[in-house]
Amino acid sequence: MNQPAEQFTLPIRAAAPPPVRFPLVASVAPLAAAGVIWAITGSAFSLVFAVLGPVIAVASMVDARRTRRSRLRTEARAYAEAAAALRADVAERHESLRRAAWARTPAVRTILAGAAEAGRWHRTHATTVVLGSGDVASGLRVDGPGDTADDRQLRRWAATLAAAPLAVDPRGGIGIIGRLPLTRAFARGLLIQLCFALPPDRCAVPDEPGAGWEWTAALPHAGAGPPAQAIVVAEATAPAAAASAPGPLLIALAETALELPPGCETIVRVHGPARAEIIASAAHAPGAAFRPELVSTEDAACFAARLREAALAIGLVGRRRPIPRSVTLADLDGLRTPQPGRGLDAVIGLGEDGEVSLDLVASGPHAIVGGTTGSGKSELLATWVAALASRYSPDQVTFLLVDFKGGATFGPLRVLPHCVGLITDLDAAEAERALRSLAAELRYREEALLSAGARDIGETEPTAALPRLVIVVDEFATMLDVFPGLHARFVDIAARGRSLGVHLILCTQRPSGVVRDALLANCSLRVSLRVNNRADSVAVIGTDAAAGLAPDQPGRCLVDAGAGSRACQVAVTGPGDLSAIADRFPAGPPARRPWLDPLPALVTLPALREGALRERDAGDREGYLLGLLDEPDRQRYRVARYLPERDGNLFVIGAAGSGKSAVLDALAAQEASGSARIEFLVPDVETAWDALERAHGELVAGASGPPRLLLLDDLDSLWARWEPEYRIAAAEMLAGLLRDGRAAGLHLVITAQRDAVLGGLPGLCQFTLLLRLPSRADHAAAGGDSALFDPSLPPGGGSWQGLRIQAPHPGPGPRPLGPSPPAPPILEDGGTLLVVSATPARAAGMLRSALEGRRAVVELAAPARGPLERIDVGEAGADAVFVGDAESWQAQWTLLAALRAHAAIVFDGCSLGEFRAISRRRELPPALAPGRGHAWLLRPDGTLGRVSLRAASPYP
Structure with missing residues (x-):
């Protein structure tokens, strides 16, 4: 060797x-x-x-x-x-x-004892x-x-x-020398090995054996025709082999070497029951002594009978009736017999002995189905599910269907009341959800059995609360290729499913090397349709017979329920069959679902309020409704609530179109049901700045009032439009509000597309609602798990406290935009007005047009006047309007000093440096939005405000 x-x-x-x-x-x-x-x-x-x-x-x-x-x-x-x-x-x-x-190479005694059944008919050619x-x-x-x-x-x-x-190697011929009883016993052992290793369609023995070889007539190989390889046993002289037999295997018996026919590559001399020697061999040295394998006629006859029974069971020989080429579900009588027992017996088709039934409880608890494209896998799965549904009520069995071909296989089965879920084409997020949902189902069943005082579901009657669950997976190998982590979960289900009443039917085109031993060990029920290679057939049913099934006969399969394989033609199931089965069961409460559908893409506030009312925990009814949470670990949806007094400040981050503003709209729409007054700040440079200044001033002053919720939308957009000094001041005000406002009853909800530009402000928010972001890197930078990044989330979809959430759509109606700048009143005539403008000629023209000659407008840098020429205030009038740029006013500093004590100063288009140079003040004036024609107004009493030169009207 x-x-x-x-x-x-x-x-x-x-x-x-x-x-x-x-x-x-x-x-x-x-x-x-x-x-x-x-x-x-x-x-x-x-x-x-x-x-x-x-x-x-x-x-x-x-x-x-x-x-x-x-x-x-x-x-x-x-x-x-x-x-x-x-x-x-x-x-x-x-x-x-x-x-x-x-x-x-098992010994003959091992084969006769039945200890090597897994190797039966596992070869296609006799090699050893x-x-x-x-x-x-x-x-x-x-x-x-x-x-x-x-x-x-x-x-x-x-x-x-x-x-x-x-x-x-027997193909070279084996010659046996010795006394006839010994040589026959030795030859019987060789013949048993060959018939055990080769199926009846691969080797044949004569159907009319000679004297002393009558027991071979019981072998399933007896009389097999071409292309089976013939085995010829010759005593003293070798008869001519059948011309139709390709390369017969010769076993020759003789008392001396001279009597052996030519062509015996291996020659053995049998001296006695315990001693023999090799005379000639290509594999062993001549003269090598060994202990021979001798078999009695009685043991050989018992082996032949047992082998024929196995061949009959799988339809290789002795067919009692022809298997039809096609069968319909309506042709099966067994479907019309309800089954009240604890098993899961289902008739799926016809075989040689009549109807073929599969029982997941008695022969399972789990099943493997193999078959190549076009072999009828999908039809088999649909028929198996339909057959179970026809015999058992939804209180006894339910189905969870997983189809990696887009749902084409299982779509029609959804009409059955037993169907509790159809999963198609999982993505990464759904695969993770699948793992958690299946784990939750196992925990639920363990707790149900524990409360019932049972160790196994077989000790209880199936009920609507705990029916048997059959998980049917089509294209199992494809699913594992995409999500290899699911294999461990299915191994766990396979190991614990028997006692918990959870059964697997796993279907794949490539069973060899895909379904691992840890899973195969619990899948006792095997079904193989036609497969492309012998390895796949052996992986499912232990023999290569399924590789030889006819390709033009879909639905033909071999079933192995533990006693050898048998042939079957699977019945065809039509839509009418499914409708008829569904009509057998009266309408009632739906079966308990172990698998929730993904969160809906649209959640409305009314639906969210309805769901909140159904929740039992009174404590959870407080706060604003933030969205619908997906809890696959508990097999439920739950309403997420935001209670500012309890949760603090909230930061909402998401890309454009992710639903950030809709979150604020939904919160604003719930103001009547909350305990706080809501102020919605749209991303307006002036409005948002004024609100922040007002809120920060009240906080510093220690002003008391009712609880308030400040909603600030698109803060990063505001950040980009504020000047640098305003950003610094806004950051200080926001940090103070976020840090200290909670004690004063003020809470903030801030939204942004990017948190990087906001510095440490998001860190001062106690909670973050993470919506869809542009990239995986952005998702991870915002604190999300990069493995759960999902670019296909609908608006409002995101994560909240580690769970998937769908925020509500606020519904129809105008968006609450918050307070707009009020229309400024017309400035009363009288009083001197000083205008510092970056474009004094334009400003002077606008003022003259607005005032319509009621007041004199004096330009400091008029063409008729020198730059340092002194202006006579008395000639201009007490209510005159003086206009100049910052440089001109600095040149006329005496005039400015004389007028500023009782005149208002307008800064139009000026920079902060120009404002501070003229006003001699360091604080920031109110923020100005570009394009509105607004300017700063410094009143004689020192207060700052805004004014519109178009109307020459100040407003606070």
């Missing part, structure tokens, strides 16, 4: 230390030293040291030998432990290889059969420097896999 080379390494034996030598020099050196000392000192006592030399040398030698022996024992023990660990690793790997080899168990090459190699007898024995043992299957 060919195994991938795997390498192990022998432990290294430690080198033996050198033998201990006598320390001659160490012995002689003390003697020489003692002699020298005696010669110098003349003391005989020094000669005693000469004795220490030999003593020390002998002691050192004894100690070195003891240390050497200890080291040798330690190293030998370490080597033995390492060698034992290596043997254990190799033995463990041997066992793994042995199990894998027997799993690939197992002769028996014996020694084969393991593919393991032990490297290392060791070359002792033990090392060589370890290498040989590691390289050999004992008790492994000896597999050979």
